[in-house]
Amino acid sequence: MDFFDRFAIPHPSPIIYASMVAIGLTVIAIVAGLTYFKKWGYLWREWITTVDHKRIGIMYLLSALLMLFRGGVDALMMRAQTAVPENTLLEAQHYNEIFTTHGVVMIIFMAMAFIIALMNFVVPLQIGARDVAFPRLNNLSFWLYFMGAMLFNLSFVIGGSPSAGWTSYFPLAGNEFSESVGTNYYMLAIQISGIGTLMTGINFIATILKMRAPGMTLMKMPMFTWSALITNLIIVFAFPVLTVALAMGTMDRLFGSNFFTTSDGGMDMLWANLFWVWGHPEVYILILPAFGIYSEIIPTFARRNLYGYKSMVASMVLISLLSFFVWVHHFFTMGQGALVNSIFSISTMAIAVPTGIKIFNWLFTLWKGKIKITVPMLYSLGFLPIFTIGGVTGVMLGMSAADYQYHNTMFLVAHFHLVIIPGVVFAMIAGMTYWWPKMFGFMLNERIGKWTFWFIAGGTCLAFFPMFISGLDGQARRMYTYSEATGFGIWNMLSFIGALGLAAGFILIVYNVYYSTRYASRDIGDDPWDARSLEWATHNPVPEYNFAITPQVNSSEAFWDSKKNGHKLFKGPFKEIHMPNNSGMPFIMSILFFVLGFALVFSLWIVAIISLIGVFACLAHRSFEKDHGYHISVEEIEKTEAERGGAEHENR
Amino acid sequence: MKIKWAMLAAIFTIVTVLTGCEPLAVLNPKGPQAETQADVIWLSIGIMLFIVVAVFAILIYMLVKFRASKQSDDYEPPHIEGNVIVESICVGIPVLIVAFLSIVSVQSNYEVESSPEGYGEKEPLVVYASSSNWKWHFSYPEQNIETVNYLYIPTDRPLEFKLYSYGPITSFWIPQLGGQKYAMSDMVTTLHLAADAPGEYMGRNANFSGKGFAENTFNVKAMPQAEFDEWVDEVNNTADPLTEKEFDQLLEPGHLGQLTFKGTHLTFLPPPSAENGGHNHGSGSADKHTEMSGNSDNESDSGHSDSHSDEEHSDH
Ligand code: HEM
Ligand SMILES: [Cu+2]
Numbered sequence: 008m009d010f011f012d013r014f015a016i017p018h019p020s021p022i023i024y025a026s027m028v029a030i031g032l033t034v035i036a037i038v039a040g041l042t043y044f045k046k047w048g049y050l051w052r053e054w055i056t057t058v059d060h061k062r063i064g065i066m067y068l069l070s071a072l073l074m075l076f077r078g079g080v081d082a083l084m085m086r087a088q089t090a091v092p093e094n095t096l097l098e099a100q101h102y103n104e105i106f107t108t109h110g111v112v113m114i115i116f117m118a119m120a121f122i123i124a125l126m127n128f129v130v131p132l133q134i135g136a137r138d139v140a141f142p143r144l145n146n147l148s149f150w151l152y153f154m155g156a157m158l159f160n161l162s163f164v165i166g167g168s169p170s171a172g173w174t175s176y177f178p179l180a181g182n183e184f185s186e187s188v189g190t191n192y193y194m195l196a197i198q199i200s201g202i203g204t205l206m207t208g209i210n211f212i213a214t215i216l217k218m219r220a221p222g223m224t225l226m227k228m229p230m231f232t233w234s235a236l237i238t239n240l241i242i243v244f245a246f247p248v249l250t251v252a253l254a255m256g257t258m259d260r261l262f263g264s265n266f267f268t269t270s271d272g273g274m275d276m277l278w279a280n281l282f283w284v285w286g287h288p289e290v291y292i293l294i295l296p297a298f299g300i301y302s303e304i305i306p307t308f309a310r311r312n313l314y315g316y317k318s319m320v321a322s323m324v325l326i327s328l329l330s331f332f333v334w335v336h337h338f339f340t341m342g343q344g345a346l347v348n349s350i351f352s353i354s355t356m357a358i359a360v361p362t363g364i365k366i367f368n369w370l371f372t373l374w375k376g377k378i379k380i381t382v383p384m385l386y387s388l389g390f391l392p393i394f395t396i397g398g399v400t401g402v403m404l405g406m407s408a409a410d411y412q413y414h415n416t417m418f419l420v421a422h423f424h425l426v427i428i429p430g431v432v433f434a435m436i437a438g439m440t441y442w443w444p445k446m447f448g449f450m451l452n453e454r455i456g457k458w459t460f461w462f463i464a465g466g467t468c469l470a471f472f473p474m475f476i477s478g479l480d481g482q483a484r485r486m487y488t489y490s491e492a493t494g495f496g497i498w499n500m501l502s503f504i505g506a507l508g509l510a511a512g513f514i515l516i517v518y519n520v521y522y523s524t525r526y527a528s529r530d531i532g533d534d535p536w537d538a539r540s541l542e543w544a545t546h547n548p549v550p551e552y553n554f555a556i557t558p559q560v561n562s563s564e565a566f567w568d569s570k571k572n573g574h575k576l577f578k579g580p581f582k583e584i585h586m587p588n589n590s591g592m593p594f595i596m597s598i599l600f601f602v603l604g605f606a607l608v609f610s611l612w613i614v615a616i617i618s619l620i621g622v623f624a625c626l627a628h629r630s631f632e633k634d635h636g637y638h639i640s641v642e643e644i645e646k647t648e649a650e651r652g653g654a655e656h657e658n659r
Numbered sequence: 660m661k662i663k664w665a666m667l668a669a670i671f672t673i674v675t676v677l678t679g680c681e682p683l684a685v686l687n688p689k690g691p692q693a694e695t696q697a698d699v700i701w702l703s704i705g706i707m708l709f710i711v712v713a714v715f716a717i718l719i720y721m722l723v724k725f726r727a728s729k730q731s732d733d734y735e736p737p738h739i740e741g742n743v744i745v746e747s748i749c750v751g752i753p754v755l756i757v758a759f760l761s762i763v764s765v766q767s768n769y770e771v772e773s774s775p776e777g778y779g780e781k782e783p784l785v786v787y788a789s790s791s792n793w794k795w796h797f798s799y800p801e802q803n804i805e806t807v808n809y810l811y812i813p814t815d816r817p818l819e820f821k822l823y824s825y826g827p828i829t830s831f832w833i834p835q836l837g838g839q840k841y842a843m844s845d846m847v848t849t850l851h852l853a854a855d856a857p858g859e860y861m862g863r864n865a866n867f868s869g870k871g872f873a874e875n876t877f878n879v880k881a882m883p884q885a886e887f888d889e890w891v892d893e894v895n896n897t898a899d900p901l902t903e904k905e906f907d908q909l910l911e912p913g914h915l916g917q918l919t920f921k922g923t924h925l926t927f928l929p930p931p932s933a934e935n936g937g938h939n940h941g942s943g944s945a946d947k948h949t950e951m952s953g954n955s956d957n958e959s960d961s962g963h964s965d966s967h968s969d970e971e972h973s974d975h
Contacts, residue, residue, distance in 0.1 A: 099870045099871070099872075099873065100870050103867075103869070103870065103872075170869075171867075171869075172867050176827070176828055176866075176867075178826065178827055178828070178844065179826075179827035179828070179867070179868060179869055183826075184792075184826065184827055184869055185869075269826070269844040269845065273845070274845060275828055275843055275844065275845065276843065279828075309725070309736065310727075310735075310736050311736040311737070311738070311739065312738050312739065312740075314739060314741060315740075315741035315746055316740070316741065317741060318741055318746050338841070340830060340838070340839050340840050340841050341840075341841050341843075341848070342822075342840055342841060342846070342848030342849070344772060345765075345768040345769045345771075345772040345773075348768050348772075349764065349765040349768050349769075352761070352764045352765070352768065353757075353761045353764070353765075356757045356760055356761060356764070357757060359753060359757060360750065360753045360754055360757060363710075363749065363753040364746070364749055364750060364753075366714060367717075367746075367749040368741075368746075368749075370714070370717045370718060370721060371745065373718075373721035373722070373725055374721060374725065374739075375725060375736055375737055375739065376721075376725045376736045377725065377727045377730055377734055377735075377736050378721070378722065378725050378726050378727055379727045380726075388718070388722070391714065391718055392711075392714065392715055392718060395710070395711055395714045395715075396711060399707035399710055399711055400707070402703065402707060402757075402760065403700070403703045403704070403707060405764075406699055406703055406760060406763070406764045406767070407764060407768055408695065408696055408699055408764065408767035408768050408770065408771045408838070409696050409699040409700050409703065409767070409838070410838070411696060411771065411837065411838020411839055411840065412685045412693075412696050412700065412834065412837075412838040412839075414830070414838070414839060414865070415830055415832075415839065415865040415866050415867075416865065476683065479683040479684070479685045479686060479700075480683040480684050480685070481683075481684040481685065481834040481861060481863075483832075483863060483864075483865045484867070485867040485872065486872065486873040487872075487873050488873050489873065494681070
């Protein structure tokens with residue numbers, strides 16, 4: 008192809024042109040707005056360069072919501088296209104691009120960002136720390152993720168999006184069958200954001216292992232922190248596999264290597280194996296923090312301690328180990344024979360046991376409780392039945408002989424959406440609502456929140472239950488159209504209506520944020536939910552140093568103990584607090600990574616080499632930089648504490 | 660409220676499955692393999708339903724009994740650690756269920772992975788099914804005929820499909836006869852099926868393979884052996900021979916209708932040599948085009964096939 012041809016969209020359509028214009032106008036509006044209100048400096052000083060885990064968490068949260076919107080529009084377009092047989096709304100290639108970007112955006116850029124958002128915001132507070140172990144690395148993680156996400160989204164207006172599915176199986180994803188630069192974007196964008204994720208993993212393991220408040224032994228950690236620890240361990244073991252697979256894929260596409268090609272000794276199955284060796288642990292990376300969130304919310308609103316703390320921990324450890332030994336269940340049909348399939352069938356179904364323990368423990372947490380149904384609790388209660396249905400269908404898929412019939416069908420699509428949506432999405436909305444007052448100092452409206460829940464829960468059921476039926480009737484996944492004679496029409500129409508319900512729910516979330524920002528009371532105290540763990544022992548919103556005095560912990564519900572049993576959390580006078588300095592370097596480095604990625608996508612070698620040198624220059628600069636942070640004086644702490652109701656603090 | 664609703668939805672789903680106007684393809688098996696799979700599916704639906712009902716029941720009980728609105732204001736829930744007996748039950752029952760399902764799973768694995776039984780001494784009919792963007796080529800080596808996008812099979816006789824692909828990974832699937840299996844470019848996989856009832860069935864590629872994937876289907880017609888033999892004779896008498904040149908054209912990306920030929924492409928373009936796991940790693944093979952480099956297993960001589968593999972490559 009000609010040099011400039013590659014930058015053009017291979018399959019332009021009015022929708023794409025319209026979105027290009029919309030994106031252009033939005034960017035101009037943002038730039039103009041920032042300039043007009045003179046907010047550039049504020050943005051740079053307070054947000055872009057921040058090393059504060061709370062602000063980084065909020066930036067992750069906003070990005071995740073943005074990506075949820077992008078992935079949601081993709082989903083709506085897919086469901087609209089398949090709502091009726093022989094629809095001509097989208098053509099095949101366009102549909103293929105949309106389901107590919109939907110999967111990637113939702114898993115890598117939405118769900119991952121959402122869990123990392125909440126981990127960032129909550130974990131240091133729950134363990135009584137001032138920040139994460141490596142605050143500047145944390146900023147770099149965020150910007151790498153963000154630049155990866157932006158690079159990926161750029162594909163849609165420059166050069167064309169990938170279209171080989173989020174699983175990007177070779178040889179389909181190779182140069183021979185995917186000529187446009189789309190799959191280059193896939194390889195590089197995920198690589199860049201994956202590096203960020205790996206750093207997050209290391210950062211949080213160090214934070215949780217080394218920075219807990221005095222008295223907080225491992226078995227006294229709140230359950231969300233436990234889930235974060237396990238999740239980050241899985242990240243550190245699983246993501247390098249993805250890194251390697253993506254690097255091999257990149258080399259195949261850019262440098263003519265033959266790891267996964269159909270000729271010269273390439274092995275297409277190798278990609279599938281590497282992908283799922285990462286991919287299956289990845290689904291547990293997504294679900295475990297969600298389990299952690301429910302383990303915080305359910306006790307809070309059942310007003311009782313979590314049932315079976317030890318078995319909760321044990322089951323998570325077991326899940327994390329097992330999750331590395333089941334990847335073959337994603338391709339039982341590759342022809343590896345009855346013995347291999349039997350082994351992986353059994354290991355797959357075995358995961359259901361620890362998962363079941365957790366479900367029963369949540370149910371028993373309700374026992375003898377005093378259940379108050381708030382929005383976060385509503386999502387948790389909705390999660391239990393819907394996730395159970397998703398989980399048991401997972402066991403059905405794990406029966407490998409039967410999986411020959413479910414594989415690649417809508418039945419599978421129903422399964423994973425019915426675990427991921429109640430698992431991840433419900434948990435994230437629940438967690439966001441639950442910790443919102445900690446982040447912003449006011450609460451989201453409960454009435455709108457409950458309406459939202461019904462739209463989202465109802466939409467989820469309506470959108471995905473019919474897929475079980477059409478799947479069993481022979482509807483393969485990823486078909487952009489089907490004939491009327493198949494009889495799939497009715498199920499897909501129901502599904503489309505469900506998708507509209509979900510969309511309405513998400514719009515209500517945005518409306519709720521707007522409404523509550525305008526009208527909600529700012530006078531909510533430090534503990535509006537009457538909660539149990541340490542993050543509620545400081546103010547709303549949280550001061551930059553988190554806790555004026557490092558708390559002393561005696562149980563996994565230290566704050567509850569301090570409220571009910573007179574445990575003293577904060578002992579001793581204020582002392583000077585040592586804090587890390589902000590830095591612009593991670594942002595600059597991430598921009599360089601973005602340029603590097605873009606240059607590699609289009610094989611612009613000189614630009615690529617220059618930006619790579621730039622990246623190394625940044626690393627070198629950091630190695631020689633001396634930065635001792637700064638101190639917050641006692642007077643300043645006293646002032647802040649007084650402003651935010653510090654009296655209460657000293658009483659404890 | 661929510662729970663009742665979800666419950667209704669679940670029941671609605673199941674009832675529709677049970678009473679649907681037409682039985683769903685996968686649950687309406689027409690051959691022994693599909694039947695094994697349908698049995699496993701029904702069994703697991705039953706057991707899973709039991710678990711779902713149990714979870715729903717406990718949840719509803721808890722919500723009805725322990726709502727704050729049902730309790731006095733000064734009620735303080737107790738602190739309860741785990742209980743060994745309760746937790747053992749919560750582990751024990753799932754372990755038993757999984758153990759039982761594992762046995763069923765292993766048994767059914769061996770069943771679907773072997774030639775179906777109960778057809779006496781009948782030799783399986785071997786059909787090579789290969790995919791190219793976005794077509795299916797069916798070669799009958801014994802009968803020495805080849806079809807495109809449609810498949811005629813005899814009933815009451817084991818069928819052995821040899822699957823491979825000229826291009827992306829595809830998946831050969833005839834829901835009413837049995838589950839799918841991948842067709843790949845560097846190895847041959849084997850799928851055992853059989854049809855018990857004459858009739859027409861839908862077959863397709865189930866694994867996404869690019870632009871023309873949705874239409875990558877084929878028709879399957881099962882008929883008694885006598886009728887099948889008649890058809891074979893007719894093809895042998897009337898169809899044009901399949902030449903190498905013709906086949907190269909058939910491989911071009913696109914869609915084709917149904918075609919019939921005398922002779923098979925296996926003679927001049929043998930399938931990838933290794934079977935089930937023995938990949939060509941390029942090592943030890945003088946010829947770098949391992950995709951086609953023939954050795955041991957296949958009938959035709961490898962020198963012949965190599966020259967064609969070169970041609971095949973220049974097409975891309
Ligand atoms: C009880 C536990 C679970 C079991 C036994 C299970 C089993 C399976 C099996 C066997 C497959 C492959 C099916 C096929 O391709 O034919 C699968 C696919 C999948 N599962 Fe699960 N699963 C479980 C829980 C989860 C959870 C918790 C998540 C996510 C949070 C999840 C997400 C997925 C995804 C994303 C896929 C398909 C990806 C794709 O092919 O695009 N599963 N599951
Ligand atoms: Cu999996």
